[in-house]
Amino acid sequence: MLTAASAGVPQVIVPISMDRAEIAQLVADSGAGVHVPLAAADTAYLSAALTRALSDTTMRKSAESLRQEMLAAPSPSEVVKTLEELV
Template sequence: MVGSRNFLVPEILTALAGIDAGMVVAVSAADRELVTATSPIRIKVGPPLHTLLPMCDAIVHPGSSGTMLTAASAGVPQVIVPIFMDRAEIAQLVADSGAGVHVPLEAADTAHLGAG
């Protein structure tokens, strides 16, 4: 990510707090200290996504092409919350293909992310 201001993991975890599901948060070592969630989540530092995704029912991510393509190759549905304009286009393409949903940043709240 580009600075802690653009690191949305805490906000996304808050939005997902009401979901009855196990959650794994994959972060870089540099971002680990920014995740202070109190919900029962597992935090993995630096795992290769291709090894983690086969065990996942879905992925929430900011729309980087690498993450999008890795999730697509694993067949994992994607919830993309883009923080940069070029990633909004990626998110919309994924949504249009049926491989996931595009949640605009301004709509990334409990009502949108925590819904069924």
């Protein structure tokens, strides 16, 4: 999920565990992807989700916005440095 987000491309996410379902829903809520519940992941549902992800310009813009947010976030090494300065 993070690889697609860092590339700024829309995602179709079919989570297979509960924690992934929450992340998938967060991506969908941001407008950067489609959350496909595993139980609903039949050919028709997946085809519609893929078509939307490939053609929806608003979703593409949201995915790019998510990418920009990720780029603006501090790196793990920067966070560690800041934390070290605090203690």
